Amino acid sequence: KMWKWIRDELLTEEAYRLGLDKSNRVEREVTFWEDNYLMNTLLTEKSGNEPITMEMIAKEYDLFREKYSTDPxxxxxxxxxxxxxxxxxxxxxxxxxxxxxxxxxxxxxxxxxxxxxxxxxxxxxxxxxxxxxxxxxxxxxxxxxxxxxxxxxxxxxxxxxxGREPIPLEEVSDQIRKDILLSRRAKLYPKLVTELREKYDIKMYAGIFATEVVQSKEWGEVRGAISNLFVLNRR
Missing domain, CATH: 3.10.50.40 (Chitinase A; domain 3)
Known part of the structure; x- marks a missing residue:
């Protein structure tokens, strides 16, 4: 593990030395992953307010017993x-x-x-x-x-x-907790997007070359991709 860390550090330092961190492609990638991380953090924060109790976990386990069972x-x-x-x-x-x-x-x-x-x-x-x-x-x-x-x-x-056999609850409780959080996030996502669109009065129109136009009272009209807000270009 130490050798892998050293190798990664050496490669990273060489990339900085060559100025690759300043390239447009790298900056776009970094921005994308930063935005993605922030989005996931927001969804986690919003969906994790209600504690997940053992009663909830046990109920999920009973409802989806086959999912938490061994394969034949x-x-x-x-x-x-x-x-x-x-x-x-x-x-x-x-x-x-x-x-x-x-x-x-x-x-x-x-x-x-x-x-x-x-x-x-x-x-x-x-x-x-x-x-x-x-x-x-x-x-x-x-x-x-x-x-x-x-x-x-x-x-x-x-x-x-x-045959298929149930895995003991104590062995899958952590996985069930994660599954409940993922389920909450999946339900929260469209609701949160709708609320934010209404909050910022965002409207989207089909544009030329499958590019959308975003119009907002706060931002005015912007044509093309706005990486920090939405992925607008469709292929």
Whole structure:
């Protein structure tokens, strides 16, 4: 971490030495991030006035129980092969009732799993593609394959399944608190914008080249982008 900090400081100092901080592009970027930070700070301040109690957190937890639950998972043993003849040979051995785990140890080319009888361990949908969709559809104990994975073949046996399970409230209470704040901010945003537009009597008109015109009694009429107030240009 210290070395990373030193590297970052060195690079920053070099950028200042080259005068990059004075470039229009950098100034626009800095202004954008400053404005964005201030906007988020304002929304946080406005939405955080009402304390979030444990009762609120518990209610949110009950309402969205599935959201605060573990994903369904599946565990399989796999025999991964690149040779079609060997694949057919192994399929025959499986049909004859030979032990799947021992066959995986002998034949599977996924070496790290082969030593454990081909067991991949529990995984979620989206992991170990494309065998994941076959594994989740199959029942425990079922053998599926061969599944083509590029130029290879995968034969799997489902050895375990876990359904969606609620995560204990104490483990997700901080996340729920953040979610409640985000929800408040999302509801507050349009309301606050409307109030401010009415407060400053802002009107926007469609202009040439998809550029809007802002008109205010306090500011007069300004054409183009006003980075400190609004992002006006649309593409």
């Amino acid at each position: 998972m599946v565990n399989v043993r796999e025999i991964l092969l690149s040779d079609s003849e060997t694949m057919h040979e192994v399929m025959i051995k499986i049909e004859e009732g030979e032990n799947f785990s021992e066959l995986a140890k002998t034949y599977s080319e996924r070496s790290w799993a082969a030593v454990n009888g081909g067991e991949l361990g529990y995984f979620r949908m989206g992991q170990f593609q494309p065998i994941d969709k076959f594994a989740f559809k199959a029942k425990a104990g079922e053998i599926v394959g061969p599944i083509e994975i590029g130029s290879k073949y995968s034969i799997i046996k489902v050895i375990g399944k876990k």
